[in-house]
Amino acid sequence: MDETVAEFIKRTILKIPMNELTTILKAWDFLSENQLQTVNFRQRKESVVQHLIHLCEEKRASLSDAALLDIIYMQFHQHQKVWDVFQMNKGPGEDVDLFDMKQFKNSFKKILQRALKNVTVSFRETEENAVWIRIAWGTQYTKPNQYKPTYVVYYSQTPYAFMSSSMLRRNTPLLGQALTVASKHHQIVKMDLRSRYLDSLKAIVFKQYNQTFETHNSTTPLQERSLGLDINMDSRIIHENIVEKERVQRITQETFGDYPQPQLEFAQYKLETKFKSGLNGSILAEREEPLRCLIKFSSPHLLEALKSLAPAALFCRIQKLLCYSGSHIQGTQDLSSWQKDLYLLFVPLYPRC
Amino acid sequence: MAGILAPGLGVLAHLERLETQVSRSRKQSEELQSVQAQEGALGTKIHKLRRLRDELRAAVRHRRASVKACIANVEPNQTVEINEQEALEEKLGNVKAILQAYHFTGLSGKLTSRGVCVCINTAFEGNLLDSYFVDLVIQKPLRIHHHSVPVFIPLEEIAAKYLQTNIQHFLFSLCEYLNAYSGRKYQADRLQSDFAALLTGPLQRNPLCNLLSFTYKLDPGGQSFPFCARLLYKDLTATLPTDVTVTCQGVEALSTSWEEQRASHETLFCTKPLHQVFASFARKGEKLDMSLVS
Numbered sequence: 001m002d003e004t005v006a007e008f009i010k011r012t013i014l015k016i017p018m019n020e021l022t023t024i025l026k027a028w029d030f031l032s033e034n035q036l037q038t039v040n041f042r043q044r045k046e047s048v049v050q051h052l053i054h055l056c057e058e059k060r061a062s063l064s065d066a067a068l069l070d071i072i073y074m075q076f077h078q079h080q081k082v083w084d085v086f087q088m089n090k091g092p093g094e095d096v097d098l099f100d101m102k103q104f105k106n107s108f109k110k111i112l113q114r115a116l117k118n119v120t121v122s123f124r125e126t127e128e129n130a131v132w133i134r135i136a137w138g139t140q141y142t143k144p145n146q147y148k149p150t151y152v153v154y155y156s157q158t159p160y161a162f163m164s165s166s167m168l169r170r171n172t173p174l175l176g177q178a179l180t181v182a183s184k185h186h187q188i189v190k191m192d193l194r195s196r197y198l199d200s201l202k203a204i205v206f207k208q209y210n211q212t213f214e215t216h217n218s219t220t221p222l223q224e225r226s227l228g229l230d231i232n233m234d235s236r237i238i239h240e241n242i243v244e245k246e247r248v249q250r251i252t253q254e255t256f257g258d259y260p261q262p263q264l265e266f267a268q269y270k271l272e273t274k275f276k277s278g279l280n281g282s283i284l285a286e287r288e289e290p291l292r293c294l295i296k297f298s299s300p301h302l303l304e305a306l307k308s309l310a311p312a313a314l315f316c317r318i319q320k321l322l323c324y325s326g327s328h329i330q331g332t333q334d335l336s337s338w339q340k341d342l343y344l345l346f347v348p349l350y351p352r353c
Numbered sequence: 354m355a356g357i358l359a360p361g362l363g364v365l366a367h368l369e370r371l372e373t374q375v376s377r378s379r380k381q382s383e384e385l386q387s388v389q390a391q392e393g394a395l396g397t398k399i400h401k402l403r404r405l406r407d408e409l410r411a412a413v414r415h416r417r418a419s420v421k422a423c424i425a426n427v428e429p430n431q432t433v434e435i436n437e438q439e440a441l442e443e444k445l446g447n448v449k450a451i452l453q454a455y456h457f458t459g460l461s462g463k464l465t466s467r468g469v470c471v472c473i474n475t476a477f478e479g480n481l482l483d484s485y486f487v488d489l490v491i492q493k494p495l496r497i498h499h500h501s502v503p504v505f506i507p508l509e510e511i512a513a514k515y516l517q518t519n520i521q522h523f524l525f526s527l528c529e530y531l532n533a534y535s536g537r538k539y540q541a542d543r544l545q546s547d548f549a550a551l552l553t554g555p556l557q558r559n560p561l562c563n564l565l566s567f568t569y570k571l572d573p574g575g576q577s578f579p580f581c582a583r584l585l586y587k588d589l590t591a592t593l594p595t596d597v598t599v600t601c602q603g604v605e606a607l608s609t610s611w612e613e614q615r616a617s618h619e620t621l622f623c624t625k626p627l628h629q630v631f632a633s634f635a636r637k638g639e640k641l642d643m644s645l646v647s
Contacts, residue, residue: 097505100566129505129560156559214465216461
C-alpha cells in the first residue's frame with residue numbers, strides 16, 4: 001500500500017469520532033467482519049487507528065478505497081461543508097431521459113480526465129436515487145490533492161446537483177461541463193441558494209418541505225389541530241385583538257405549516273420591477289427602465305425567522321405571501337413558487353401606488 | 354289633741370294607701386289581661402303559621418310527585434332521541450366510507466380552505482400502489498401549492514402545458530405518468546424480490562424505472578450461458594418497453610436454438626410485463642425439472 005494512501009486513510013479515520021467509527025467502517029465494507037472483530041475499540045484512538053491501518057495494509061487498500069471512505073465520512077458530516085445548488089436545462093424538444101448510471105460515470109470521468117490528466121474521481125450511489133461524486137484535483141504536473149476535494153451530489157433524472165463550495169474555484173466550470181454532458185443536459189446555472197444543510201436545500205428545491213395533505217381519512221381537520229406557534233395570550237387582551245391574533249396564527253400556519261422548516265441560511269433575489277401608476281402618477285411609474293435591485297437574506301435559520309415575524313405584528317407582510325393577484329412584477333429568473341412567495345413578502349417595503 | 358288630728362291624717366294616708374293599692378292591682382290586672390290577650394294573639398298566629406307550613410309541605414310533596422310522574426312520561430322520548438343519534442352516526446360513517454372508497458377510482462379530492470387537494474392513487478394489474486397528492490390553490494392563475502410527486506416526474510412540464518387551460522387534461526395526464534411509473538416500478542420490484550434466483554447479477558435501474566438492465570439464466574446453476582437484457586421505456590406513459598435488446602454473454606455466434614430463444618425472449622419482454630415473463634421462465638424451469646425426474 002502506497003505511503004500517501006496510508007497517510008490519507010489514517011487522517012480520514014482520525015477525523016471520525018469514536019462513537020461513529022464502527023458504523024462508518026461497516027458502511028465502507030472494505031475490512032471484513034473477522035478483521036473488525038480483532039480490533040479493540042476501547043483502546044486509545046491512536047492505537048485503534050494504527051491497528052486499522054495495519055489491517056488495511058494487509059488487504060492492500062487502494063486510492064479508490066480510501067476515496068470511498070472519505071465520501072462516507074462526508075455523507076455522515078454533510079454540515080461541515082457549505083453546499084451550492086446548480087440547475088441544468090435540457091434543450092427544447094430533447095428525448096426522454098434514459099439515465100444509465102454506468103454510462104454517466106464513464107462519461108463524467110472521461111471528460112475530467114481528458115481535460116486534466118491528474119484527477120481522482122470516485123462515485124457512491126445512495127438509496128434515494130442520488131450519486132455522490134468525489135473529485136480530487138491535480139494539474140498537468142502535480143498529483144491530485146486528496147485533502148481538498150470537491151463533492152457533488154447529483155439526483156439522476158432531475159435537473160439538480162449540489163456541489164460543496166470549494167476554494168479551487170477555477171475548476172467549477174469544468175465540473176459543470178462534465179456534469180452537464182454526462183447527464184445529457186444542455187447548460188448549467190448556479191442557483192442563488194446556499195446552505196450547510198443538504199436536506200433543507202433538497203426540501204426547498206424539490207418542494208418536499210410539506211408532506212402533509214388533507215384527505216378524507218384524516219380524523220382531525222386541519223383547523224382543529226393545535227397550532228405550532230406559541231403565542232402567550234395575555235388575559236387583558238380584549239376580544240377584537242384575540243380575533244386578530246387568531247387570524248395571524250391561522251395564516252401563518254397555512255403558509256408555513258406544522259412541519260419543521262428547511263434550514264435555509266442565505267437567499268438572494270435579483271428583481272426587475274416595473275411600477276404601475278395610480279391617479280397621482282409617480283416618479284417610479286414613469287421610468288422606462290424597470291427598477292433593478294438585489295435582495296439578500298441571511299440568518300442562521302431564515303425560514304423560522306420569517307415564521308416568527310407573525311406574532312411580531314408584521315402581519316400585513318405575511319399576508320402578501322398569499323396575494324398573487326395584483327402582482328405587477330416580472331422576475332429576471334424563473335423563480336420557483338416558494339421563492340416567489342418569499343419575494344412578495346418584501347415587495348410592500350417599496351413605494352407602490 | 355294630736356290624736357284627733359293624727360287620726361284624720363292617718364285616715365287620709367290610709368285612704369291614699371288603699372287607693373294606690375287599688376290602682377296598682379288594677380294596673381296589674383290590666384297588664385295581665387293585655388299579656389293574656391297577647392298570648393292569645395300569638396297563639397292564634399302560631400296556629401296560622403303551622404297551618405301554612407303544613408299546606409306548603411303538602412304542596413311540595415304534591416309537586417315532587419307530579420314531577421316524577423312527568424319524568425316517567427319523558428324517558429321514553431329520550432330513548433327515541435338516542436336512536437336518532439345512532440342513525441345519524443351510522444349515516445355519517447357510511448358517507449365517510451364512500452369518500453374513502455373514492456380512492457379506488459384512482460382520482461379523488463377534498464376541498465381545502467384555499468382550493469382542492471387532489472389524490473392520485475396508482476394501480477397496476479389490480480394492485481393498489483402508491484398515492485400521490487397535489488394541493489391546488491384556486492386563484493387566477495391556478496397554481497400548485499405543494500405536492501408529493503417524485504422529482505423525476507415532469508410535473509412542471511405537464512402543468513405548463515395544461516394547468517391553466519384545461520385542468521382535466523392536466524389531472525389525467527399526470528395520472529397517466531404516475532400510473533405508468535408505478536407500474537414500471539412494481540415490475541422492477543417484483544423482479545428483484547420474486548425472481549432473484551434467476552438473475553445472475555444485480556438489476557440496474559434508474560429513478561424513473563425507464564431503463565432496466567440485467568443478466569439472467571433460465572436454469573440457475575446450470576451450464577447454459579446467461580442472457581443480457583436491456584429494456585428501454587421511451588414512452589413515460591407506458592408500462593411496457595419500447596426497445597428491448599437481448600444478447601447472450603460470452604458467445605460470439607449462437608446456435609439456432611439459442612438464437613430462437615433469444616429472439617423469443619425479446620418479443621416476450623416487449624409484450625408482457627417483466628415479472629410475468631419471469632414467472633413463465635420459472636414455470637418452464639419447473640417443467641424441465643419434472644421431465645428430468647420422470
